[in-house]
Amino acid sequence: MxxxxxxxxxxxxxxxxxxxxxxxxxxxxxxxxxxxxxxxxxxxxxxxxxxxxxxxxxxxxxxxxxxxxxxxxxxxxxxxxxxxxxxxxxxxxxxxxxxxxxxxxxxxxxxxxxxxxxxxxxxxxxxxxxxxxxxxxSQIVKPARQRELLDRFGGTAVASSLSDYQEKYSEYLELKERIKAMKASANKRDGEIAELEEFLAAWVKLKAVRNEPSSVEDEIKRLSSVEDLRIASSGAMSALDSEESGALTLLHSARRFLDAAKGKDSKLEEIAERVAESLFILDDASSDLASYATSLEADPERLDFLQNRKAELNLFIKRWGGAESADEELVLLAAKAKSGKESIADLKGGDERIAELETELAKIKKSLLAAAQELSKARSASAESLSQSVTSEIQALSMPHTRFFAEVISPDYSGALKESDFTQLGCDEVSMQIQGQVDGPKIALGKGASGGEMSRIMLGLEVVIAKSxxxxxxxxxxxxxxxxxxxxxxxxxxxxxxxxxxxxxxxxxxxxxxxxxxxxxxxxxxxxxxxxxxxxxxLGQSERVEEIARMLAGLEESSSAREHAAELLAMRG
Missing domain, CATH: 3.40.50.300 (P-loop containing nucleotide triphosphate hydrolases)
Structure with a gap:
């Protein structure tokens, strides 16, 4: 398997x-x-x-x-x-x-x-x-289920035609929606063009960069707190570097004591290593604090510029953006600016642009129609083969005069098709029917068969479909x-x-x-x-003989039934 x-x-x-x-x-x-x-x-x-x-x-x-x-x-x-x-x-x-x-x-x-x-x-x-x-x-009587079974039986031929049709159908719907949107906006396009042009001019003037709002805010916080930051860094330096009680002075003293006992106990040496490591870390921190404190300078002009820039960014986002964070809104507005020129071109094209797209739509619809016909053709060929194969199966299943029909019902492609004739799965409906006797009427599946007959029809269907x-x-x-x-x-x-x-x-x-x-x-x-x-x-083999004998004779013990059971089991070879 x-x-x-x-x-x-x-x-x-x-x-x-x-x-x-x-x-x-x-x-x-x-x-x-x-x-x-x-x-x-x-x-x-x-x-x-x-x-x-x-x-x-x-x-x-x-x-x-x-x-x-x-x-x-x-x-x-x-x-x-x-x-x-x-x-x-x-x-x-x-x-x-x-x-x-x-x-x-x-x-x-x-x-x-x-x-x-x-x-x-x-x-x-x-x-x-x-x-x-x-x-x-009861599911098989539904047209959608019948179409699904036929498509499964059709295999690659139907699947390929269906895929080609669905690709063109999707393309057709997308362009149709675009034209619909353009027509809907025709009356207000002048206002939209003016608004888009204003937005693009403001965007170019703003010259914003990604994550600028958050970086401006961070720098404003720092420049607004220079004195607080100087006090904090100076106090920390004093706590580290004081000659009498600074952390570095005390750590140096601790290290000297531990160095005096070096080589006398491995456990103490491990502790000494950690003290030395702490000394290096704090020494680095002290140097960094000194550099940081030196770099702290009040810059009123820079702060004033940043405050103005923040206000400029916020005003722009409030005017053109939504309710997301400032950084996120800026990303969305950048995307809007990127497609802005194309949007303006669509709007300025007006009726001329719509006419161009409608011409393109007509071409796509023509290819969609051809794809739908090919799909119907593939399904019809599949339906004919399925009808013959399933008929052969069910006639051998105690339904000798019954014939099975799978019919593909398609619209008249030579006429003008309605929009509703096209669906995601094509333009076809599938109808499965049975004919109880030669020249008898065809009856929809589910209406002309008993429960047992339906099960046998389904068995015949599945045996045929399972091959593909x-x-x-x-x-x-x-x-x-x-x-x-x-x-x-x-x-x-x-x-x-x-x-x-x-x-x-x-x-x-x-x-x-x-x-x-x-x-x-x-x-x-x-x-x-x-x-x-x-x-x-x-059941094992001998037990199967007994069970099949019981099913044959209805008796627990029957030698003739056991012989018959053994014959049945021998059919499998």
């Missing part, structure tokens, strides 16, 4: 009839079987919770305070980038996602050790897993509804084929499907109706 995400483990506590359960899932095809009511679908319910699904207090096991569902994913490097944005921790390649639901209905979610809203779980896990059950099937654009994990519930015999074997074959590129998890009642499993779990209830840790078992 190529490098992609998959579900490593799921742990459940106090969910429905499940008291405690833990499944270590494998790559490939994972199958969950068990008697009706044994809690197989509860495992999918738990997974739905950790994927950000809706919580419900009725899911909490009777008599328990809360349920806890935890999933551990192996994620790819691409997924880690999104996880870093929310601060989630990934241990190696493993991501742990947890959802708790209290008996009062309140729920909490965490992703990689970080508490997050349930909606964030949905965003993070959406690229990792696709669930196909009754609720997931596989997801990390697929989960199917009720994919075997209304299927038996040879068709059931075909369902198993297709799930097995899908599992060659991705992890697949299936809840099934069909032995013909279970036989294709790479990893087989059986869920059993205890005598009190609950499912405890030991109630979920990963």
């Amino acid at each position: 190529s490098e992609r995400s998959y579900l490593e483990e799921i742990s459940i506590r106090n969910l429905g009839i499940i008291e405690q359960s833990e499944l270590e899932l494998g790559r490939g095809l994972n199958v969950l079987t068990g008697e009706t009511g044994a809690g197989k679908t509860m495992i999918l319910t738990a997974l739905n919770l950790v994927l950000g699904g809706k919580s419900d207090s009725s899911l909490v096991r009777h008599g328990s305070e809360r349920l806890v569902a935890t999933a551990q994913f192996s994620v790819t490097k691409d997924s880690k980038d999104q996880l870093d944005e929310i601060g989630a921790e990934v241990d190696g390649s493993s991501l742990i996602v947890t959802r708790t639901v209290n008996s009062d209905g309140k729920s909490k979610a965490s992703c990689g050790g970080v508490t997050v809203p349930a909606g964030t779980l949905a965003d993070v896990t959406e690229p990792l897993i696709e669930i196909h059950g009754q609720s997931a099937n 654009h596989p997801v990390g994990t697929y989960i199917f519930d009720e994919v075997d509804a209304g299927v038996g015999g040879k068709a059931a074997i075909e369902v198993g074959k297709r799930l097995h084929a899908l599992a060659q590129n991705s992890q697949v998890i299936v809840v099934t009642h069909l032995p013909q499907v279970a036989a294709w499993a790479d990893t087989h779990f059986v869920v059993k209830k205890s005598s009190d109706g609950s499912v405890v840790q030991s109630g979920v078992s990963k």
Whole structure:
């Protein structure tokens, strides 16, 4: 299997009839079987919770305070980038996602050790897993979802056309907004030109430099406090250099005492070194203080200049700037001055400039239209191929007369397109339909198929799409509804084929499907109706024969069923 995400483990506590359960899932095809009511679908319910699904207090096991569902994913490097944005921790390649639901209905979610809203779980896990059950099937009826699936199937051809279209669409919108802004300002442009010219003249005259307000303020403080600074530096020098009690005099005395005992005790020598180091430091400080004190001079003229400069800067910023700090406002005003000439050129161009841009817009719209047509063409080719491939798949899944159609509905490009015809994703709508019999009417997906049929259609779709654009994990519930015999074997074959590129998890009642499993779990209830840790078992080869025999015959002991089970298991080769 190529490098992609998959579900490593799921742990459940106090969910429905499940008291405690833990499944270590494998790559490939994972199958969950068990008697009706044994809690197989509860495992999918738990997974739905950790994927950000809706919580419900009725899911909490009777008599328990809360349920806890935890999933551990192996994620790819691409997924880690999104996880870093929310601060989630990934241990190696493993991501742990947890959802708790209290008996009062309140729920909490965490992703990689970080508490997050349930909606964030949905965003993070959406690229990792696709669930196909009754609720997931309802998503496929939405045109946006159908277009997304078609684009996925279209691969590089559609992606390239879509990227080219979106680039031109973005360029078109930007220029359109620029023209709109220019037209809106046409009536007041003379005033704007005058104001911009006044600003630029004042900026040139100001000759401000970066961070000048703060540096002027610092120098004003220093020159305004020369006497205080002189007293402080002179007092410090006196404290250091006094011949009788100065710090340097006393340190020299201490050093002489310590030098007299040099070589007699290593510990005392360490102390002597620190005293000597202090002496050097204070000696340097004394020299610096002397230089500083000498440099202190009252400069009334300089101070007066700086006061005037400060007032000049503040007045300019008050007139032209905003509410940020003086230094920050100066940076913003510098940027305004830099683009000022171009802004004036746009404004002075007036109607002539607008006409030029509208001519340019017409050219861009022409290329946008061509890109939209190319995208429609790529989608139509993809839709034809998808229709044929999915039809072949579902006809082998006990729907022999059913045909699948993916149709791309595009506007009439030869006519005048409305502005609303163009969207970020092109000008097309995608409609997926089925035809139950030859010459029968085409019916929108979701309206002409039962839940079980929808699951099989989704299976056919995913098997086809996975060849070009596989997801990390697929989960199917009720994919075997209304299927038996040879068709059931075909369902198993297709799930097995899908599992060659991705992890697949299936809840099934069909032995013909279970036989294709790479990893087989059986869920059993205890005598009190609950499912405890030991109630979920990963089966070995001999145990699989027994479980598939039970599914075939409904009996614990049946030699003929065991023989049939062995035959089914032999299909995988």
